[in-house]
Amino acid sequence: MIPIVTIEGSTASGKSRLAMLLAQRMETEIISADSRQIYKFMDIGTAKPTKEDIRLVKHHIIDIINPDVRYNAGDFAIDAGEAINKIHENKRVPIIVGGTGFYIKTLLEGIFKSPDIPLELRARLEHDAEVLGLDAMHEKLMQIDPDAGRNIYKQDKHRILRALEIFEHTGKPISVHWQEQQIVEKYKPYKILLSDERELIYSRINKRFDEMIAEGLLIEIEALLQMGYSKDDYGLTAVGYREFMPHFYEKAELDECIEKAKQNTRRYAKRQQTWYRRQDFNLILNPKDIDSELIENLFNQINNS
RNA sequence: GGCGAGAUAGCUCAGCAGGUAGAGCAGAGGCCUGAAAAGCCUUGUGUCCCCAGUUCAACUCUGGGUCUCGCCA
Numbered sequence: 087m088i089p090i091v092t093i094e095g096s097t098a099s100g101k102s103r104l105a106m107l108l109a110q111r112m113e114t115e116i117i118s119a120d121s122r123q124i125y126k127f128m129d130i131g132t133a134k135p136t137k138e139d140i141r142l143v144k145h146h147i148i149d150i151i152n153p154d155v156r157y158n159a160g161d162f163a164i165d166a167g168e169a170i171n172k173i174h175e176n177k178r179v180p181i182i183v184g185g186t187g188f189y190i191k192t193l194l195e196g197i198f199k200s201p202d203i204p205l206e207l208r209a210r211l212e213h214d215a216e217v218l219g220l221d222a223m224h225e226k227l228m229q230i231d232p233d234a235g236r237n238i239y240k241q242d243k244h245r246i247l248r249a250l251e252i253f254e255h256t257g258k259p260i261s262v263h264w265q266e267q268q269i270v271e272k273y274k275p276y277k278i279l280l281s282d283e284r285e286l287i288y289s290r291i292n293k294r295f296d297e298m299i300a301e302g303l304l305i306e307i308e309a310l311l312q313m314g315y316s317k318d319d320y321g322l323t324a325v326g327y328r329e330f331m332p333h334f335y336e337k338a339e340l341d342e343c344i345e346k347a348k349q350n351t352r353r354y355a356k357r358q359q360t361w362y363r364r365q366d367f368n369l370i371l372n373p374k375d376i377d378s379e380l381i382e383n384l385f386n387q388i389n390n391s
Numbered sequence: 392g393g394c395g396a397g398a399u400a401g402c403u404c405a406g407c408a409g410g411u412a413g414a415g416c417a418g419a420g421g422c423c424u425g426a427a428a429a430g431c432c433u434u435g436u437g438u439c440c441c442c443a444g445u446u447c448a449a450c451u452c453u454g455g456g457u458c459u460c461g462c463c464a
Contacts, residue, residue: 121428197425244429
């Protein structure tokens, strides 16, 4: 099994700082697990590592695609797997850092092998949902796959249609795919969570967002629009970007956009915290704990485990 | 100073021919198997501004007071 370190935590919890210090001490490389830092041209709003950070420590899975390209957890598991292998071949322990918990979970625990779904099938289900209503779609799911149906809210169109498309395309209920999926035992992770009081995270978010504005977030967004990217491109649905679309498209008040962006970032952090409560970690740290002594202890602990 | 309108949940407001109240937003809790910075679920007790009066019963009616906002001086 390949040893790896993961660092998770909500936005503005100090992940990058810990990762940089630890990576330098371990003389290793960082793999980003962040569903928005994958996009080129989106630097300020996604709080990407600085040029200096990248110069000091090699970062993977950052700036890999344009903002109009879709990416998903399965893609991440493949890309991260490759990066891990490379780093491991050099006898280093990779550090995986990021706030996209689902990506890391997918990497560590695996995900069932889904075929690509034909666009026509997706469009047809989308159309059926429109005509028949979501309740009908959920009932349909309950008939073909009650195990999955029970676990999906009746209004969760996204997951209902996902389960239906998998059944129609593979002839097998999605819950059966889940059962058949084998557990991944490729990695031996040392999992670290950075956690802090909600109020402190919130005030750090608010402050950091003002800093992003000062650093030129608006200019960055304008540049994206000038390059031809629009609010319909997936990258621009990121928090801190989408809230400004009303400003550029309909001349909404800037102050209101900023408040909305802060609020959505806070809600995002809240959802992350909820997610992490359910995950297991080897070590839970407070951002205040990060100092050279801690890094030294971590270094030793990781080497000995 | 005069006239008018208002004062109800953190915010914006609704409501009751008198039977102690409810929406939206905010907030909180939760879910999560190729969209995860996404998507989705649950959740509303507060001196109904204060004092007095009428009444079996007042947030609701009457009188007074305080404050806020308009318009006129």
